[in-house]
Amino acid sequence: MPELPEVEVSRLGISPWLLNQTINKIIVRDKRLRWPVPDEIFLAEGKTIVNIRRRAKYLLIDVGDGEIILHLGMSGKLRVIDADFPTIKHDHIDIVLGSGKCLRFNDPRRFGACLWQPKGATHTLLSKLGPEPLTDDFDTDRLVALSKGKKSPVKTFIMDNDVVVGVGNIYANEALFMSGIDPRRAAGRVSAKRYALLTAAIKEVLAKAIEQGGTTLKDFAQSDGNPGYFAQHLRVYGRAGQECEICSTEIKSVVIGQRNTFYCPNCQK
């Protein structure tokens, strides 16, 4: 289940293999992803990859005339392998490179996406996104301003892509624990002081995860497809019934916005 750090680590992992390479061919074995894969992506054939960037959890492969947009959904994996390497189940798309390698997209649950945006245009999916969490555009003032009067839970608030992008369920849980805020608390009833703590916690937990190569639960493989990475230490996520590391109180779980939520009833108020 790739969150922002996993996508960033994927970007870093695949970039050296893709940059300055010509796209010889794009093979779409199954276009039934989150949205049907549009024929426009074939416009990238014959073009050279000049940049690979990330926006939220989207990867953008720039070929000059436009960008291929990739989203890993929750079960998507990218591997860079030899183009003639035998395919396995759910290998939906190949981007075949001049080097003989290919970027192969595998996604069992097909929640991922492969789309196209022409040069200068911004796909509607990307046009309304909030700021990147690791930039200065995401700060305490923004959380304080946008949360005014909001009755929905603070956890739902920080997972809202209009507020800030890239905060998924795992890191939302962890950041709220780190800042001592009860995830059920109404967003409008969190003080500015505590929003400062939360802002810092979000930045810290995401940055640390990127450093460590991404938190790796069951669905993430690094770009070379090899395991051999270690899951980042999670303090509340998935730990219901276990003791809080700080105070030994039992970690509770509750569903918020249809998402499993974990917190320490003693440390988080």
Place this chain on the structure above:
DNA sequence: ACGTGATCCTGGAAGC
């Protein structure tokens, strides 16, 4: 405008 909830999909785990 705001908030809640259904929905997409599959594999792995848990339950019977």
Place this chain on the structure above:
DNA sequence: TGCTTCCAGGATCACG
């Protein structure tokens, strides 16, 4: 052992 059921997850869309 083999079946069924449940669950996970991001993001959109429909509805109250």
